[in-house]
Amino acid sequence: MGLIASVIEKAGIPTVSISLLREVTEKVRPPRSLCVPFPIGYPFGKPNDAHLQMHVIRQALALLESDGPLPMIEDFRPVQQATTESA
Amino acid sequence: MATLHDLKLSHRLFLQAYPFRHVDWSPGAQLKKRLQDATLTLISTAGLYLPEQTPFNHDIRSGDCSFREIPVETNIQDLLIGHPSPAFDKAGALEDRNLVFPLDRLRELVELGEIGGLSRRHFSFMGGIIAPGRLIKETAPEVAAKLEEDHVDAVLLAPA
Secondary structure (H helix, E strand, O other), rough: OOOHHHHHOOOOOEEEEEEHHHHHHHOOOEEEEOOOOOOOOOOEEEEEHHHEEEEHHHHHHHHOOOOOOEEEEEEOOOOOOOOOOOO | OHHHHHHHHHHHHHHHHHOOOOOOOOOOOOOOOOOHHEEEEEOEEEEEEEOOOOOOOOOOOOOOOOOEEEOOOOOHHHHHEEEOOOOOOHHHHHHHHOOOOOOOHHHHHHHHOOOOOOOOOOEEEEOOOOOOHHHHHHHHHHHHHHHHHHOOOOOEEEEE
């Protein structure tokens, strides 16, 4: 997947990749990666957890707007759960 | 985070010894618009395909380098999962395809105004391609050309 990202980036379109295996990402070195703390098969967190999936996507897309040096390998920051939904 | 230690010994030894290829993409591309104005494309390597499309070919020992186009209007729960690796636990993705291909979430982000829009087609490859020569020279550049054709501003890629 990192290779596909690299080819697209080379063609001039910025990419960001979700990474489940940092060790592999550090070898392939695609331009921007968000390393997520989930098992293989679960890149966006949990099934039917739109809230968590959305946070993964938002943190990944934020790397596209970052000015940091490339390659960029960031860790997913877990989201604080709201303490109570209602009073 | 999964680490190589979570994998079966055979997979781990393979990945530790495997000479990963690197494609030189430097200096990197820039997002030319703000995200809220940008058109995005999603690319998965979970081997997803639609029932009417040709399944990925598991008989190619070095890996099937082909790709499938997923139209933006696809009901993603219809997608079949062709990735054969036993390291990929498909249970979660079978329950909710957004786990590997979150097109529903991206549609919501468009509605929320956080991204500008989605391209008319998205893409799926097979993961775990052992001999990626054809992927690098042929099929990934083909997708890059389609992205240019669709005026895509940025791409989100996800593994299985």
